[in-house]
Amino acid sequence: MLLEALSLQMGYNATLVTIGACFLGVAAGVTGTFLYLRKRALVSDAISHATLPGVGAAFILMVMLGGDGRNLPVLLFGSAVSAGLGLLCVNWLTRQTRLAEDAAIGSVLSVFFGFGIVLLTIIQTMSAGRAAGLEGFLLGSTAGMLWNDAIVIVLSGAVTLALVLLLRRPMGLVAFDPEFAASSGVNIERVDLAIMGLVMAVTVVGLKIVGLILIVAMLIIPPVTARFWTDRTDRVALIAGFCGGAAAWIGAAISATAPALPTGPIIVLVSFAMFAVSMFLAPDRGVLAAFLRHQSFQKRVHLRQGLLALAQEQPIYETYTMRLLHRAGLALPDGVPTEAGKARAAKALRDEKRWQLVRADQSLESAAALYDGLREIETVLTTDQISEIDAQIGGPRGLSE
Amino acid sequence: MTGAEFVPLSLPPLLIGICAAVACALPGNFLLLRKQALIGDAISHVVLPGIVIAFLFTGSVSAWPMMVGAALASVFAVVLIEAVRRLGRIEPGAAMGLTFTTMFAGGVLLLEQSDTSTVHLDVEHALYGNLESLIWLDAVGWQSLADPAALATLPVELPRIALTLMAVIVFTWLFWRLLVLSTFDDSFALTLGLHTGWISLALVVVAAVAAVAAFDAVGSIIVIAMFICPPASARLMTNRLEVQIAWSVVFAVISAVLGYVLAGYGPLWLGSDNAVSAAGMIATVSGVILASTALFAPCRKRAGAPRH
Secondary structure: OHHHHHOOOOOHHHHHHHHHHHHHHHHHHHHHHHHHHOOOOOHHHHHHHOHHHHHHHHHHHHHHOOOOOOOHHHHHHHHHHHHHHHHHHHHHHHHHOOOOHHHHHHHHHHHHHHHHHHHHHHHHHOOOOOOOOOOHHHHOOOOOOOHHHHHHHHHHHHHHHHHHHHHHHHHHHHHHOHHHHHHOOOOHHHHHHHHHHHHHHHHHHHOOOOHHHHHHHHHHHHHHHHHOOOOOHHHHHHHHHHHHHHHHHHHHHHHHHOOOOOHHHHHHHHHHHHHHHHHHHOOOOOHHHHHHHHHHHHHHHHHHHHHHHHHOOOOOOOHHHHHHHHHOOOEOOOOOEOHHHHHHHHHHHHHHHHHHHHHHOHHHHHHHOOOOOOOOHHHOOOHHHHHHHHHHHOOOOOOOO | OOHHHHHHHOHHHHHHHHHHHHHHHHHHHHHHHOOOOHHHHHHHHHHHHHHHHHHHHHOOOOHHHHHHHHHHHHHHHHHHHHHHHHHHOOOHHHHHHHHHHHHHHHHHHHHHHOOOOOOOOOHHHHHHOOHHHOOOOOOOOHHHHHOHHHHOOOOOHHHHHHHHHHHHHHHHHHOHHHHHHHHHOHHHHHHOOOOHHHHHHHHHHHHHHHHHHHHHHHOHHHHHHHHHHHHHHHHOOOOOHHHHHHHHHHHHHHHHHHHHHHHHHHHHHOOOOOOOOHHHHHHHHHHHHHHHHHHHOOOOOOOOOOOO
């Protein structure tokens, strides 16, 4: 069943939804990357909530002009206009008043959304409104998607994606290092406006499929997921686009398999599952990798301290150190060093003395800066340098001299 | 309009609206100053899964389990945001957006999956609330306010939100010094040996309780608006915290009253005979107030910013 849905064999409507969602997912993931790297992820929340009054106003206008009111392109155009207004309000409040951006975002989203709901209640009482199904824009409603609607969504998704690809250089530059971008002649304000404009486009396109509340997730989660896997801007965008598209594809397919599985929430949950997996399993930045790194570091510190203690014939009280030494065959369970242990301990002590001299020597300053109590001295100095230091330490001497 | 009409139909929703607005605006002041204004937004989204899960456990739409569920969901969300932020080293805004949208999606999915068609529990209701329907049927006029038998039939939301408002006021009053110190100078508060981490969590929990109680009566959209708009407008009026809080209460009350009246009677004046959503109108009025303070208020510019 799921396989059929994934391979687009679940019928006409499901196929339309899946393809539309996939385009949207890719566009949202790539666009969201620049938003996230610019540290303005939640602006998308304000933009998406600000679409509602536009939808309502466009509907009322169309009915007043004697139309049907449910013309998708006009509704989407209306939502784009009011989302743009909301975006301008956020920028204006942040720049012209003392309010921080989070307060501006919160006030714009609540006020625009509230006004949108006022308009929706007006529409519900209009005789021509026929309860227009505009509530579908809140959470998306893919059930009755028409061929025309799907075409609008796929086309605008494709245009958005093309624009993102076209503008990726300047946007990446501004998102990553605004000062450098400004000094190399990029107009930051204009690029910022382009990023926000693209976010707006994605939001408007996504209204029909996932709805205005959950489109925020499609803009935020894939970039955050992608960020775990790489440190390069263009790769983050690439991976985010892939994650967004895959989550949308899989989500739409799952939702097509049963009636009570709404498309938007399923896509978001699939996306979140990808994020959770990445957060734990990503190499380098993942939680598991960090944990293993910490473990191995702890082990090295304990082993090193244990060897130094053995060399100086001090007792070891730390059971973890003892266990490590025993497991490595360097000491017996009662703390007596083995032959191998004695040799390693002697080397550890001699290395420590070598480091001491290195750190006291001005001419070896750059090598001394690498000292952290764990680094093998052979990885820092040449054999010649080491034998020079050894000459300073001198060989073993008898007592009777 | 006579008392016989006003008291049963308009007085309870009006009072509930005012209490909800003020209960949200008070903690909102501190959240705004701590640059955590969007916590209110996050909380009002995650309330949905909490309520749905509480409904699945108890099988009925009763208020207390739902409030507990919603409060637990809010605390869980705050913990999850912090965990995602620290474990994944993700900036706070993105961590918040990621968490609350996912939990909201989970809530919607649970709602669709469970058989809630027989009860009054849906997403639209969660968003708009049903302020207009909270009427006091047994009241006959102003004299009912002195009649214990009639008072007993007040909509249960009213005593509940009034109690919440009292609790919020008591919290703010008791921990005033700690709240102010940790909001303005966290490091100084720490050097005095005050536990600022604890007070931050307490503030979020109080905000969550206020949000949940208000949500129950008026829907999530007013909750977000009242957390942010009145404190933000008040912030533009003054540089003193006490005065800011006073202004925010004034703005919250004006929004609630004017919003309710405009929603109920505005369309009548314009010749239509259907009221519009009171929740939406209250949010709209608070936005108009914010817009006018942003344009004309005395302290709207950043301190030290050049005058244009």
